[in-house]
Amino acid sequence: MVKAASNKITKIKQQFPILQQEVNGKPLVYLDNAATSQKPQSVIDAITNYYTKYNSNIHRGAHYLAEQATIEYENARTKAKEFINAESDMLVNFTKGTTEGINLVAQSFGNTFLEEGDEILLSAMAHHSNLVPWQIIAEQKKCNIKYIPVLEDGTLDMDAFHLLLNKKTKVVSLGYISNALGTINPVEEIIEASHTFGAAVLLDAAQAAPHLKIDVQKLDVDFLAFSGHKMYGPTGIGILYGKEKWLTEMQPYQGGGEMIKEVTLKGTTYNELPFKFEAGTPNICGGIALGAAIDFMNEVGHDFIQKQENEVLAYGTEALSNIKNLHIKGQAKNKAGVLSFIIKDIHPYDIGVLLDKMGIAIRTGHHCCQPLMDAWEIPGTARASLAVYNTKEDIDRLVEGIEKAKIMLQ
Amino acid sequence: MNTIADIQKQIVEDFALFEGDAMGQYEYIIDLGKELPSLDEQYKTDDNIVKGCQSTVWLHAFEEDGKVRFFADSNTVITKGIIALLVNILDNQTPTNIKDAELTFIDNINLRSHLSSQRSNGLNAMIKQMKLYALGFESKINENENAMKNEIKETVKVEELTANEIKGNGNSVVSDVSDVSDIDDKIVVKETVGDEMKSPAQIEMMVTEKIKEVFDPEIPVNIYELGLIYEIQVYPPLNNVFVKMTVTAPNCPVADSLPIEVRDKVKELNEVGEVDVELTFDPPWDKEMMSEEAKLELGFF
């Protein structure tokens, strides 16, 4: 049984050409998946295929290639729809990534529904991309932003959340999983409570999409955004899901081709969903390759991905905890894929540089969560983050590397 | 006394021992970082932080017997090791030698290949800051010598400069050092004592500071350091101000607006009366009119 799993991992790992190389003379251990994951051969092939066989503009050409490209692109949309169990393709918008998805909702939802004095509820551990777009619209619309505090163990202060929620709250926008800490937030509870006050909920699923099976209908979430590049797909493509009742009412985000039905000099009738929010020639190749990434995840299987990652995470948590003076940041019971840590009297940057020299890629810094790091009064953490191809051997290399770096630095 | 070139040669030789051994080189850098004495907490001020570094770097400098002393620290050991290399080379050298130093060791030990691009920018920022200090102290020393030549009895104290003073004052460091280090105090005096009379020289300093807030669009150096200001006259008792200035070229699109901007800026000072700004092209502006700091800023060195 154990053997079968490790065989499967070996096979999976072989599908990632980039992981077969040496860095600084050592076999690469890639533990920076929360920043971006590596891409399997099938995704790389999808990109090559598109440009070698049927590159053309979609939704308008009347020729063979255009037809081919349109079919593949819309096929990918259907795959994405199934990936998150959306009600319909028309609620699944292609974006360039999570950041664009959140900006789209902040601007379009904000301009349509927010009024002076309304409140927006965010979290103190949010990624900057889930803070700044809201700060911009809040300023434009004279709304107030409230922040749910983070407890010492890296979980949201849910008591505070319930206290902050009120009739003026119009939007609650939170990470499904924290990129800095790996905490899985209690999103069901948050969505249910928010809805009782009539607030719409946006989930930033950038870190959830690669790890969890997402079901927007079961969650009853209003908006959900994620990026292709963190789930084995290419950069520059992502998905924004929205409930029909919001998307039909919302103003378009950008104007241009693709998003219009009829243009006269007097005005424009907007195209139907999802094209209303997809102005201009999209990232066609990226969309198709995202479809291939979804295929890859489906083939490996969500259950397997979770089981494998959780096993390595548990192993890593245990192993890192045994390192003297190392403290894991983010000790939530419900966690996915992230080991964020600090070591007494050692700057995370120093650890990161030395690990890099040993062929181990991790991330150091504030992970785009400056407010959280400020609250904890630390300059940042070192973060190892997992994907399905990571193994216990990778953790062993990490631990060995940290021990070696510690000796050099102390 | 080891010259800058000698010390660099030694570093390059030390590094050669670790040819092809990245970890060994890091060990060497880390050891340097550990050996570099920590900077006293009182000098870890915001003023002493070197901007542009990813990790926090403090640089403290003062002048002693015609040499510049550097003391530095960082919150990461590796960065501290890299600063230690610079400190070991440039500490206790004359300002002129520091200013003119060619830091060839960086390429010779291939230091940048070990640094991320951000870190490499940080290295540039550190070097620039050290050279700026050297520039500041060089002018102070010249000033002292001039003062002695002029047989002015009053001894001019060579004080410590903070990074901000140097950054903020450019040309005036070159031309009028003893006044510059006092200017903050003077502004405080203005706020607390109110109507205390100021000398024309003091007013001129304040006018200069105001003019330094004006920028020629697209050039990231203020117009004073660019050398656009030819003359500042203060006429007591009403402290009317006359400024003669130029722009970089006669067909410059800001030829009309820049003098007005200068006038309005100077008028913000309560202490001055009427302000008259004259635009001249005699002599025409030339690159050589820039302060040394401006040249450094614009990459002319």
Ligand SMILES: Cc1ncc(COP(=O)(O)O)c(C=O)c1O
């Ligand atoms: C939780 C979270 N939200 C949003 C983002 C931003 O994603 P992207 O840069 O792909 O738009 C990231 C990526 O770093 C993330 O981890």
